[in-house]
Amino acid sequence: MALFAPRSIMIIAEEVARALVHCITSNETAHLSLPLVYPGGSMVGVEISKLRDGFLVSDAGGARREAGLLGGERAFKRIAPEIAERFGVRFDHNMIFDLDVPENDLVSAVIAVANAAKTAVENTAVHLASIEHADYRAHLWERLERAYGPRALAKKHKFKGSSDLWEFDAAIRLPDHLTLFELVVPNANAVNSAVTKFLDVRDLGNAAPKRVAVLTNIKTTPHLPVLGRTARILAVDASDDDYRKAA
Amino acid sequence: MAWKLEVFDGPIPDHWEGIAHGKKTFLGWPQWPSIPPPPARKNPTSYGTVQTSAAEKLELVTPLADENEVGLEGVRLRLTVWAYKPLREVTATLEVEGGRNFITIARVDAWPVDPHINPVTRRKIGLSALPSKIDGHHVHRFGDNAKLGISAFAPYGNLPIAASIPDALHSFRDFLRTVSKEFRIKGLEQLDPPDWQVLI
Numbered sequence: 001m002a003l004f005a006p007r008s009i010m011i012i013a014e015e016v017a018r019a020l021v022h023c024i025t026s027n028e029t030a031h032l033s034l035p036l037v038y039p040g041g042s043m044v045g046v047e048i049s050k051l052r053d054g055f056l057v058s059d060a061g062g063a064r065r066e067a068g069l070l071g072g073e074r075a076f077k078r079i080a081p082e083i084a085e086r087f088g089v090r091f092d093h094n095m096i097f098d099l100d101v102p103e104n105d106l107v108s109a110v111i112a113v114a115n116a117a118k119t120a121v122e123n124t125a126v127h128l129a130s131i132e133h134a135d136y137r138a139h140l141w142e143r144l145e146r147a148y149g150p151r152a153l154a155k156k157h158k159f160k161g162s163s164d165l166w167e168f169d170a171a172i173r174l175p176d177h178l179t180l181f182e183l184v185v186p187n188a189n190a191v192n193s194a195v196t197k198f199l200d201v202r203d204l205g206n207a208a209p210k211r212v213a214v215l216t217n218i219k220t221t222p223h224l225p226v227l228g229r230t231a232r233i234l235a236v237d238a239s240d241d242d243y244r245k246a247a
Numbered sequence: 248m249a250w251k252l253e254v255f256d257g258p259i260p261d262h263w264e265g266i267a268h269g270k271k272t273f274l275g276w277p278q279w280p281s282i283p284p285p286p287a288r289k290n291p292t293s294y295g296t297v298q299t300s301a302a303e304k305l306e307l308v309t310p311l312a313d314e315n316e317v318g319l320e321g322v323r324l325r326l327t328v329w330a331y332k333p334l335r336e337v338t339a340t341l342e343v344e345g346g347r348n349f350i351t352i353a354r355v356d357a358w359p360v361d362p363h364i365n366p367v368t369r370r371k372i373g374l375s376a377l378p379s380k381i382d383g384h385h386v387h388r389f390g391d392n393a394k395l396g397i398s399a400f401a402p403y404g405n406l407p408i409a410a411s412i413p414d415a416l417h418s419f420r421d422f423l424r425t426v427s428k429e430f431r432i433k434g435l436e437q438l439d440p441p442d443w444q445v446l447i
Binding site: 019022024031033037038039040041042043044045060061062064065068069070071072094095122124125126128129187220 | 301302303304306327329336338340342348349350351354356359360361362363364365366380382387398401402403404405406407408409
């Protein structure tokens with residue numbers, strides 16, 4: 001017979017649950033570190049402060065600080081108000097917060113502020129990457145113009161799919177058909193966005209134009225087989241000949 | 248056309264390792280900016296008018312030079328502190344120019360309020376000795392993060408791998424000594440601390 005009985009899954013799970021949230025209190029303020037992480041690995045922190053009436057729940061400026069460490073503080077200040085609104089909280093120039101929170105609403109307020117803070121920093125990181133997307137787009141336009149001539153090229157072309165109106169990075173209009181081009185950087189959000197557009201266009205059936213996903217890095221692009229079912233794949237640095245065949 | 252995006256594609260630029268591990272000095276005598284005055288008191292419970300001077304930051308940025316004090320083009324040190332919270336979440340970043348912005352290639356976080364979580368992928372790249380969670384001072388070293396490839400330096404990566412700092416840090420000067428050792432910047436510990444204020 002074993003001297004020590006193995007610990008039950010419940011005990012282990014309770015220990016894990018306790019470790020998921022970290023709490024420090026001082027005076028009338030408590031700081032919670034929650035099981036969400038910013039890019040870079042820091043847990044998302046939320047402060048609860050006791051006010052005369054209710055509580056102030058805020059990120060204490062943590063999200064803006066994290067965005068600043070990415071070099072994206074200005075972008076964060078543009079992005080954060082909309083994200084805060086989506087989560088039902090507010091943003092001033094420093095903090096994401098909810099004010100006059102009654103005690104029985106603290107859990108939902110903490111969750112809202114923490115998720116808004118994390119999402120705002122993540123969207124800032126994606127925005128910083130998409131600034132460079134603009135460089136790729138200029139390159140794509142140059143390559144398409146070289147292959148098909150300036151009159152065939154439409155930049156930032158809007159096209160109505162089966163359900164919605166979408167903007168594509170470029171389109172080439174040849175005498176008998178149209179081809180839509182969309183740049184895809186190697187992250188899941190970019191692939192999902194491109195697949196959504198391409199699927200909606202494909203749903204037009206025989207009237208659907210050709211579709212080309214222009215990949216900035218084929219090796220590291222996720223969900224490539226899914227993308228390949230909705231559009232032809234072309235590497236952004238493909239040869240002029242490949243560009244000419246694409247449309 | 249200039250090709251910009253390779254900075255987060257392909258291999259890590261060779262010169263980054265030289266910058267991270269080479270001996271460096273800093274140029275001039277950088278000064279902290281002055282602390283912005285607290286806002287005039289408003290009714291703190293009016294919705295949407297919360298006072299936020301507690302979340303004001305101060306940053307000191309200084310260009311770096313090699314050990315012979317020849318300036319390193321596009322290499323800088325940034326120190327970030329809270330204006331009204333002394334010795335709380337004090338960060339140093341070693342940054343190189345890349346694309347349209349500066350890219351952080353190493354970071355020291357002292358007195359963090361929130362723990363750092365190392366990604367599970369560390370186990371696959373020979374860094375399984377690093378803890379999954381660090382609750383205290385830590386350093387995001389260039390060499391550790393370089394094992395993840397260039398994506399670790401992209402904005403959405405932001406140096407996800409960190410190691411504990413074993414030294415006890417009691418003062419801003421202790422922090423500067425650690426940064427000086429980690430980033431190999433001579434004389435850094437002589438910088439003045441910011442003129443921290445405490446909100447009453």
